[in-house]
Amino acid sequence: MTEEIIIAGFGGQGVLSMGKILAYSGVMQDKEVSWMPSYGPEMRGGTANVSVIISDERISSPIINQFDTAIILNQQSLDKFESSVKPGGYLIYDPNGITHEPTRKDINIYKIAATAKAQELGISKVFNMVVLGGFLKLKPIVDKQYIHEGLEHSLPQRHWNLIPQNEEAIEIGKGIIEAVQVL
Amino acid sequence: MARELQLMKGNEAIARAMIASGCDGYFGYPITPQSEVMETLMAEKPWETTGMTVLQAESEVASINMVYGGAATGKKVATSSSSPGISLMQEGLTYLAGAEIPCLVVNVMRGGPGLGTIQPSQSDYFQSTKGGGHGDYQLYTLAPASVQEMYDFVFEAWDIAFKYRNPVLILSDGAIGQCMEKLYTRDYIPRWTEEERRAKAPWGTWGKPATRPHNIITSLELDSARQEVFNLKLQAKYAEMKEKEVRYETLNCEDAEYIIVAYGSSSRIAMKAMQMAREKGIKVGLFRLITLFPFPTKQLAEVAKHVKGILCVEMSAGQMIEDVKLATQCGVKTEHFGRFGGIIPTPGEVLEALENKIIK
Numbered sequence: 001m002t003e004e005i006i007i008a009g010f011g012g013q014g015v016l017s018m019g020k021i022l023a024y025s026g027v028m029q030d031k032e033v034s035w036m037p038s039y040g041p042e043m044r045g046g047t048a049n050v051s052v053i054i055s056d057e058r059i060s061s062p063i064i065n066q067f068d069t070a071i072i073l074n075q076q077s078l079d080k081f082e083s084s085v086k087p088g089g090y091l092i093y094d095p096n097g098i099t100h101e102p103t104r105k106d107i108n109i110y111k112i113a114a115t116a117k118a119q120e121l122g123i124s125k126v127f128n129m130v131v132l133g134g135f136l137k138l139k140p141i142v143d144k145q146y147i148h149e150g151l152e153h154s155l156p157q158r159h160w161n162l163i164p165q166n167e168e169a170i171e172i173g174k175g176i177i178e179a180v181q182v183l
Numbered sequence: 184m185a186r187e188l189q190l191m192k193g194n195e196a197i198a199r200a201m202i203a204s205g206c207d208g209y210f211g212y213p214i215t216p217q218s219e220v221m222e223t224l225m226a227e228k229p230w231e232t233t234g235m236t237v238l239q240a241e242s243e244v245a246s247i248n249m250v251y252g253g254a255a256t257g258k259k260v261a262t263s264s265s266s267p268g269i270s271l272m273q274e275g276l277t278y279l280a281g282a283e284i285p286c287l288v289v290n291v292m293r294g295g296p297g298l299g300t301i302q303p304s305q306s307d308y309f310q311s312t313k314g315g316g317h318g319d320y321q322l323y324t325l326a327p328a329s330v331q332e333m334y335d336f337v338f339e340a341w342d343i344a345f346k347y348r349n350p351v352l353i354l355s356d357g358a359i360g361q362c363m364e365k366l367y368t369r370d371y372i373p374r375w376t377e378e379e380r381r382a383k384a385p386w387g388t389w390g391k392p393a394t395r396p397h398n399i400i401t402s403l404e405l406d407s408a409r410q411e412v413f414n415l416k417l418q419a420k421y422a423e424m425k426e427k428e429v430r431y432e433t434l435n436c437e438d439a440e441y442i443i444v445a446y447g448s449s450s451r452i453a454m455k456a457m458q459m460a461r462e463k464g465i466k467v468g469l470f471r472l473i474t475l476f477p478f479p480t481k482q483l484a485e486v487a488k489h490v491k492g493i494l495c496v497e498m499s500a501g502q503m504i505e506d507v508k509l510a511t512q513c514g515v516k517t518e519h520f521g522r523f524g525g526i527i528p529t530p531g532e533v534l535e536a537l538e539n540k541i542i543k
Binding site: 020023024027032033034035036037039059060061062063064065066153 | 361363455457498529
């Protein structure tokens, strides 16, 4: 199993930390992992993205440009990465702020209204975990118990009291992700 | 701290390895994409645990000269920077090499020339292996290709540096520096005690006992006859490194019709290109350089005997290719492929270059 993922959105949406939690969970489950961020001026309030690879084998290049799954959190990222999903791959997006919906018919497209749901429940801080939950529903590549360990390793100990809230957000995400039919 | 599995950035791995390998002092100045080295050191506060000094100097020129001063006493001293900062350090590096002072320098390369870009590049190969400063000198140059190697090579760098009394350069780039991967940490090596330091560095300026003459650390010798003898001594040292300290890795070279030669992050991309080629039935191998100096000349020449073509992949306009051609005496068709300016080539582009430049 090798899963090559891009997570992309605005800086501040928790894109990098979502990737880190996923990668650390993979480490805990004894997978090979890599986490490769975009870095530089584009991160200051602009777009941020990170490529995460989780695999059973030694990872060759941590730098990739074709993805099994793209997790998209803003319009710029959708424009940039829709074409980079491998045929038959998955595109997951949050419709918040999206004006031009994805159009490809050779990939599986899913919508997760994580921004709206997190606002409704007053859990905007763990919005990224709602999205992660949606991904894990479609691609259960890391087991629940290892996600817990991944959270423990990714969060400073003073924030461990927030782990149950993060885990609840993941469960909420699993419940609200829905398939989109491109006409 | 015992062996432990963690997820961390390459830059963070460098910093943690410095602390864990008994480094006595780090002097540096921030620059993207290597700033996490000093950030991690500052966050870890090793001066409270191992007693290691960590200091932000006023510039890279100052930091390399602080390395000169600290390392002249026989202590394990390090600095790190990225390409423009390493350029500023070249005078200090040739002095360190000329004074035969062991130390560790880490370059997390970015694109140039000048201030260039903050994105990854590998265009400092010439500077690293052909003498960025003046005079006939060499830096023992290691090119890590993973976060684990970023960590391990710090430990190994001290052994080489003190064995040969020579500066060691870890030549990395922004991609490996910023990437997070799995890492097994090692057991801590305590900093040397005074007695250990005097035993390991009897040449150091750690105070003059009555039993021996002054230890003088200098790179100046006005008597040409003596300077020539010294130059020959340095060359003998480099020859010994070429004989004993060459490191490289081969993957699928046994049955390869074509090989890709690469180091650092390019070798990771090349590895993927190799896998893609093999899936298409093209027999491609990877020859990964681990030491850039000493270059694995004999070993590459041996592998090259059995192949039809070599693609050199480097994020530059083509620097390493010169040493590859020297190694094979231009006996094999050899071409360069690279992107530069901070652009990282994709595995698909590497495969395409192999097909178009070498196989066709």
